[in-house]
Structures are given as structure tokens and as C-alpha cells.
Amino acid sequence: MIEAGVLMVLAAAALGAAAARLARRFRPLLAAQPSGRSDRLNERLTGALAEFVSHRRLLNARFAGVYHAAIVASFLILIATKIRAFAEILAPGSDALRALLPLHDVAVVAMLAAVAAAVVNRLWLSRARFAGSNHRDAAVILAAISFIVLASEADAVAHVIAKPSDAGQYALAAPLARWLGAGASFASAVKAEHVFRWAHIAAVLAFIVYVPGSKHLHAVTGLPNLFFRNLAPRGQLRPRTEIAPPANALSAQTWKSLFDLYSCSECGRCQAACPAHNSGKPLNPKTLIMGLRSHLVETAYGRAPAGMALAGEVVAEDALWSCTSCYACTAVCPLRIEHIPKIVELRRALVDDGRLDPGLTAALNAARRYGNVFKRPAKQRPKWADGLDFDIPDGAQVEVDYLWFVGDHASFHPAAAERTRRFARLLKSAGVSFGILHADERSSGNDIRRIGEEDLFQELARHNIEAISACRFVKIVTTDPHSFNTLVNEYPAFGLKADVVHHTELIADLIASGRLEAPKTARRRVTYHDPCYLGRYNGRFEAARAIITRLGHDLVEMPRNREASFCCGAGGGRIFMTDPPSGARPADLRLAEAAQLEGVEWFVVACPKDYVMFSDASKARDEGPHIAVKEIVDLFFDGGDNG
Amino acid sequence: MKVVVILRNAPDPLEELPLAEGGLDWDEVAYALDIFDDCALEEAALLKEETGAEVIALGLAKDGVRLLQTAIARGADRAVRVEADVEDGVSSRSLAPVLAEAMRNLGADLVVTGVQAPGDLAGQLVPFLGAELGWPEVNGVLAIEADGNRARVRNDQGAGRVVVLSVALPAVLGVQTSRRPPSYVSGTKLRKAIEAGAISTLKIDAVPAKDAVEIVEFIRPPRDRAVERLADDPDVAAGQIARLLENFGNEAQRDV
Amino acid sequence: MSDLLVYVETPGGVATAASRDLVAAARGLAGRGAKVVAAAIGNDKTSVPETWLGADEVVLVEPPAGFDETGDVTAHLLSRLQRELRAGLVLIPNSSVGIDLASAVAAICGAPMLASCVGLTLADETVTVRSRLYGGRAEAIANAPLPAVVAVNAGALPCAVELTAPRVSLRAFEINLPARIRVEAVETDAIGDIDIGQSDRLVCVGRGIGGEANIEFARDVARAIGGELAASRQVTDRGWVERSRQIGKSGKTVTPRLYLGLGVSGAPEHVEGMRNAGLIIAVNTDPSAPIFDIAHYGATCAVEALLPSLIRRLAESRQ
16 A cells, blocks of 8 residues: 555656656747647548558668667557556556566567667667767667666566466566576565566656656657648748747747657658758758757746747858758658758748848849849840740730740759750640740749748749739649749749649650650660659659650669659759858769769759759769760750760 | 948949930939949948947938838938939039038938949049048948047058058048948848838938039940850850860960 | 140059050140140159150159148149149049049049040040940040049050150148048058969959859869969959959959950959950850950850869860
8 A cells, every 4th residue: 555655656756747847848839839730630640640650751761660660569568568567556466457468578579679779770870860869868768768678577577486377478587587586485576576566667757757858758749740740732831920029039930840849859860861961061950950959948947048049049040051941851750840941930030130141142132123033134034035946925915725934044044044945845846835924924932932031932922923814824834843832832822823734744744645756866774863842842753754764765763762862952042052062062962873873874854953953063073974964855855976 | 420321323234224315314224222332331230230320321312212221121220311403314423512411411420332333424422522521531442440530441442452541530431342241131121121111301402513524425335346256055165265275375366 | 735634653652554554645645735744642762753754744742741642632732733733634544543533633623524534535625535334334425624634544545656754853742631541551461472464364253253162163274274363353342352363443454365254244444454465255144244345255154154164174185
């Protein structure tokens, strides 16, 4: 009875302490912005459970995924045994949950093996992505788990010694009991069982108190974080909320965004996938989240002022500006943490303060003044078409099937403009009815929104939508994945009602329907680079591949392909920034990856910025096999020996 | 210390320049804030950050309010719209008496503006404004430090020679570049500046000086020779240039 | 015909080439009928004023005791000279210092002033001046009654053929002016150790270079052709290249045998510093940039797209 009482008191104290710590940490979330994530509850629940049970993202890192699954399964089984242990003290002899007993030893072995695997993974196999994680915390957790599990097993061993009739339940404890308990008396075995049981319980309670301040909190917050995950399209950012200053503080984030911070397990998958981090830039998405989390805790405990500016003080400015908005971090995170909206929100504060790279200032000023980032008067936008021997109709004057939203780079950058002309020739030869907006088109604003200039983005969006609305067409087509993304995912909120296709989809359709002939070209070994804003953001992977194979080429997949594609480094406004590179640029790394593919001659892209970035990188390569960079349309023109 | 920044619009250097009889077609000109005035505004903002000076942005009524709103978004405490009998195309020299009266009216201690305007046929504003006011002036300034009594400036004297001058206030300074590039003004910031208002109107009685200079003709300059166009494609053009560079030294290749 | 007064700029005691050309040009304008007086702030340490050919007289004015040589003082001294000589035309080089000096002198004398002069005709009562404005995109032809002050672009006016050496005199002036501007320091490191005027091949980067990183590429090109890197004012103002490498009105005037302009627009202030280069090749995305008015060869592709290719080809051909 006294034991039960002591246990109740200890448990209450531990749970109370843990709850208090949790409550303290979550308090700042009450002052944060609403997140609008209480919709589609059924879908949220089933999706969260499915993702958790399937361990889909975790299994992308196969070894780690497997042992993590073992940890979770063992944990669930062992929880049952903890409950049994509690029950034995509160109501001795109740023998609760006896049916699960045989699984206990399986779980113990699995757990210990998994912990060993985790140590090997952390210290050796995947040590790169754990660089920067809190190793002490990890050590405490692994040690605590090991201790808890070992104490549980010791308890079982002592139990079997004391009650040999239960030996059949314990596949591991039984032989251990026979080996260790040869000369032990019943009384000492019962005492030992008692001691280990209490050790086990004490460890569990201590660990419960420890968890709120540890990355292991993800075990508690993980499922809720999956539940409240983003169900909106990936490529859709939220407009800024009009709130009283400071916009640069924790309270400017949504509560879900702050909840994210408590869900991070410091696994480093985001860090490993990040093109900025991998090219030596100051941004590390994992330490970004960890840093914000630390600050959140400091704020919760009153050790940091609640209104403290995040951009520049908690997170370095140049780290924020290093982000290419490629979404690799978010796509790979098993806990569905959203890094990019946090970065964009902080960029918004920097933009308001005028703290921008001068290249970015020039690009934004140009976009505001001339409607494009190239600082060319609007009238010059359609000049790329001067190189064609036919006129392209003005979508505002003539009804067309396809209204072609060209985009800044495709219009103004000389190298990209050549591909634009080729696409126009392809459309013409396929007899497609198409038109452009001529001088009425403005920058789509996709990158401008990601730079954090929300006002300018909305101004551009409204203007473009007005220009588009004056046209009569069936669909919008664009060669630019960035424009594609914002037209599809963000413009509808400002009134656009239209179907949008990427030019790869249109070309694939034209080939399939016979309106466009595949030219006779030499068969080549080629690889394809999935553009971030077409592939990872919008799930369009197959059209370009269909074109490549339909044209008779041998497609060799990049090691990192489809959703795992590695960014060229241009997005998020990076292409405008003038800070010098630190180490190999993302495009250089990507071409090096392609160079490892045996016999690949062409590196095929489907984005004007990719074309520019990779062409430049290809010219700068002075070692290794020469790989020619081709846009999808180039496959219809280059192909003879001059290709 | 009261710093007054004079801001003027100038024809956008990137847009086409529409010509008319004896001058520009002022109705067709695309305007932008003069790039040197932009730098002057940035130096004034820096002065405010460093010394707590009061910064007043000043513009002519005919140049509209946008540049004044931008100035407030960039840190000016307030802005003044000068109403005076001034026409499009008025020369900097003619403008000097009008602006001098405005400076006296505002009680300026330090006047900063851009070093030159692109249409300055009859000379630049800063020397003439200094002469009108009877104040010392330095044109071609790269950086300004100031306290209540004197300003210390870095003056670009050309050919790599930079001189540090100490100037007694009140004074007029012409800014050529600022210590940091002109800050970006986000849409939100501009909106807030527009909402804040803080633009007052100042009526000036002084009239522009009569200029003895009479423009007889205003034309596009004749080309000295026709340039030989290289390829549009950067790769091909690079090859052509490389060949030109390699062959350079062989006098026969040059076509002077 | 009234006399001409020419201001000779003497930074560090040495006359600028543009000033000396202006003296010779003044001789051509004066013909036989009028006198040409060259004036400079200086003293017996000023370098060889006897070689300022074309002037009848050189007047070296020593600044009064306690006064630094500043624009303030120079303007007053020059206008006093103009009054004394009753000079009808005051010619000043259209340099950084000169253009402001011309305005200040015009203000003190109450005389009309014309800047950016690329051509000049002198009559008895008036002067007719051709000036380049708006970044070189427009040209104004204007008249002004004498006495007038004209700021002349370097090397714009033809020099007289027959030039004789002047008589040199030193003058001291009293001046009743509060010393409102003091020279605190002359930044010698800005002058630097490189004299781009010595190199016969220059690779010049302008605002259109596309960023500080590309300047390294430009340096590589310069190295590959055995030349030097130069820059326009916009680039040196940004601090991307040392001022000692600046070409233009506020920089150096150079006459290399080869000039390759990368992202240089060719505004008159720059062009006047390099227009007499031998072979001029220009790369600029704007086909209407004024640099193409004086270039022999021009390309309108983006500089960033061209540079890596160019470097590769130059490296290949060197092997």
C-alpha cells in the first residue's frame, strides 16, 4: 500500500513536472498567429496515421528507417509492459496485460539492437547529417532508453528466477535466469525483481521529466505535427498578416510554425538535401530549426524578450538569404516541418527594413519600375520574337487556344530567349493556336514572393491577372516552372481562373496526338534534371521523360531524381544576388553528379533558369567529360552531329 | 542639425529619350529619381542614423509626390513640396534662387543633393546654390560626417585623388556616391509612408534666374562611325572577340 | 576679339594632359588677334609651366597664407583674374574639379556657363557650343553672350598647329574670404601603385558587369592578353575596383592601343577618358548604348554569358 502510495506520488510529481515544462514551452504559441489547420479533420487523421505507420519518409534512408521502425514498435510493446509494471505496484497480483508478455523480450532485443544501430549510424554511417545536432541529448536519450530496457529485462530475469513457471513467456529472460540465477534464493530473486522494477519505473519517470527539454519530444509532438501538416499545395505561400510590429518576432509566426520547432528530431535529412548547405552557404535548415527552437524556449522562460527580432539576431541574415526555396528540406522531413514559410516570413522583415543584397535591390526595383527583373522597359519584352519569321498574336486581341505566359528569363536572357524562339517555332509547326501578352506581361512574381516582397508580388499578380482576363483562351502554357507554380497555386487567390500547363506537358500531348513529329535524330544517352518548381513542388515528372524516350533517346536517371532532384541554385532570388560563392555552386555539384553517369552526353532541363545556370556551370567545368546542356525544345532542333 | 535633401526627377537613363524642338519632349519623358539624388538621400539617412539629425526631403511640385513618399520611407522625418513658377527643363542654375529661398525658409544647416543632373548644360546645382546662399559648397562627395558646426567630407577630385575636407556649416554638398547603396523600399514601407502623410507645401516667391544661354538646336548626336556588330550568341561572340584579341598587334587587322 | 583665360589643373603640381590640350586649343581659337592666358594655382614648384604651349602668358597664383587650395579659393582667384584681364572666354577642363569650378566662377562673375563642350565656335560677341547631354544620348547647340565660361571635354577641341612657349609669372593675391573649407588629408592610397595609362591594353568593367564576382573574370581576361583591368566610375564608386583604375572625366584619360569594355555604357564622362584608344571592342546588352558610337566592334550579349567562354578560348589559344 505504501508502495502504491509512493508510486502515485512519484508518478504525479513526474507527470506534473513534465506537464509544467511542456506548458511553459507551449505558452508562446498562444500569442502566435492562427494557422487555419483545423479543416479536413478526417483526411488529417488518416493521413497522419498512415504516414506514421508506413514510416514512408523515414524509409527513404533505408537503414535508419528500419531501425527507427523497430524502436517505435518495441516502444509500443514496452509501454504495455510499463503499464503492467505500474499495475503490479498499484494492485499487486493483478497480472494485467499478461498476453503481451511474450513480446517483451522480443521488444527488448529489438530495441537494444536498434539502439546499437542508431549509434553506428550516428557515429559512422550517416555522421554527416548529424553534424550540428545535439550529441549530448542524443547520448542521454539512447542511454536512458538502454537503461530502461535493460532494467526491464533484469526485472524479467529476476521474475523468472523467482517464478520459474513463467519462464515460457520470456524467450530471453528464461535462459538468462537459468544462467544467472543458478544459486539464487527465492527471497533474493524477489528482492532483485523489486529493485529492478523500481529502477525501471524511476528511470521511466525521470525520462518523462527529461523529454520536454529534449529532441525526444518529437515522440509526443510528432503525430500531432503530422496531423496539422500542410494540406494546401506545396507551392502556395500565405500572404503576410497585418500585425502590429514587430513582424520579425516569434508572435508573427503561426502557432503551427512554432509547434514545428518542438517536433524536430535533429535527424539532419533536411541538411543533407539542402543545396545551400551543400555549397558552403551559411544556411543549414536543421540548425535553423534548432536555433529557432532554442530561442522559443528562452522566450518561454522569460530569458529572451518576447519581441526580439529573429532575422539578424536569432537567425543570421546571410543564412536567410542563402535559401533557394527548392523545398527539398520540407519534402524530406519525416515530421513534416515546414522550413520555407519561416524563412520567407523573416525575409519579409528584412525587406521591410531594406536589408538586402544590392543585386536583390536592383532586381526588385527593376521589377517594380519596369515589370521585369532585367531592367528593360516593358515595351522591349516581346523583342525576343523579332528573331522569328512570323508574328505571334496578341492574346488580348485574338482568341487563341493557348495563352503563352513567357516569363522574365525566357524573354530577356539571351541564352534562354533562344529556347523561347524554338518553342514558338515548334508550336507553329504543330499548328497550335497560341498568343502572348506582349508588353502587358509582367514578372510572374513567384521569386519575388519568396524573396519576401509580398506587396510587389501582389501588385504584379493583380496586373498579370487583369491582363490575362482580357484574353480569351482555353489554357495557359508556360516554359517556366516558377511562373507555372505561382499561376497554378497562388494566382487563384487573387482571382485567376484558368487551366495551366507546362510546355513539357503540351509537347508530350502534341507528340502523342501526332500533331508534332519527332525529328529523326541520333540516339543519345541523356539524363534529365527535374526542375524544383515543376517536379518536387507540383508533382509533374513524366511529360519530359515521355518526350525524351519518344524521341528515341536513352534516358539514364540522375541518382537524385524526381522528388529528390537537387536544385540548380537559382531560386528564392538567389540568381539575382551578388554575394560571392563559397565553394562549388549547386549547379557545379549537380553536373558533377551527372558526370558520374556512364556515357551521358546531354543534360536535359525544362526550365529557363536551369538552362542558364547549367550552361554557365558547364562552361566553367574544366575537368571531366563534357556534358552538353539542352532544354527540352533543343531536342527537336539539335541532334545531328552539330548538336 | 537640420539636413535638407533636394530630390529631383530626371529622365530614366534606360528608357528612350524623346526629343523635341530645342529640348526634350517633356510630356513623353519617363522619369526616375536622379541616381545621384538617390545617393544623397542615402547619405542623409546615414547622417540621421549616426547623429540623430533631422532630415527633410524637398522636391519641386512638378516632380510629384512619389519621390517624397519614397524619401519618407527611406527615413526622412518629413518632406516639403516646393510650389514655384518653374517649368519643365529648367536648368539647375536657374533653379538656384528658388531653392535658395526654400533653404533659408526651412533653416537648413546642411543641404545635400546629387552631384549632377543629366541635362546640366549650364552647370551643376551645387555651386550655383552655394553662391546664391553665400555658403561653402563641395561637389563630388563620397561620404559625409557631420556634427553641429562642421561637416567632414571625402571629395573625389578625379584621377584617383581623394581629398578629405572639413567644411563649415551651413554648407551645400553634392553627393556622387553613398557609403552604402540606396536602401530598398518595400511596398509595405511605401504604403505606410504614404499613409503617414508628413508632406507639407511651401510656396516660394523667388523666380528662376534668367539664363543667358540659348539653345539653338537639340539633336541626337551623330555617330562617328558605324560599329561592326558581333554575333548575338555569347559563345560565338566570345570566339570572335578572342580572335580579335589574339590578332591584335597585327596592325593590318585594325580598322581605325 | 577678347582674350582667353584657360585654367590649368595641377594636381600634385603637374598639369593634366587635358589642361595642356585646352591651352593649345585656346591658341587655335584666339588666332593671332587675341591673347591666351593660362592660369593655375601654383608656385615655383609647379612642374614646367614653360611647356604649356600655346599660352602667351602663364600666371601661377599662390594661394594666400592660411588658405588651403580649395574650390572656394580657386574660383575667387580665377574670377578675379578674369575681371582683371577682361577675358571674354574662360575655358576650364570638364573634369571632376573643373566642372564645379566653372560653375562657381560663372556664379561669381555673373557670366553664362556651358558644360560638356565637344565643339566650340568663337565670335566677337558670342560663343556657340556643342554639348553632349543625357548620358551622351543628346547633343545641344547653344549660344551664349561673352563673357562666358565653358567647360571643355578632354581633347575635344583641335589644338593649334603653331605653338610657342609662354612667359611665366608668379602672382600673389590677397583674398577677403573666411576660410570655410580646410583640407584635412589627401588620400594617397587612392592613387595607388597602378598607372593604367602605362598599359597599352585595357579591359574596362562598367556597371553592366553584373556583379563583383565577374570582375575576377575580367581580371583573368586582362591577364590573358597582357593588359590591365580598368573600371568606370560606377564600379569604383561601389568599391569593387580601386579608384586608381578609373577611366573617365573623374578618373584618368588613357589612350591604350586596345580597349575592351565589358558592361560599359559609354556615357560621355567615361568616353572622354578613352575615346582615343586604338581598337575599341564593347560588350553591352543595350544596343543603343553610346559606347557603340565609338566602338569598332560591338556585341550585345550578356557579359556573364560571354566571359567564361572568352576566358576558355583565350586559355586554349595560349596552349
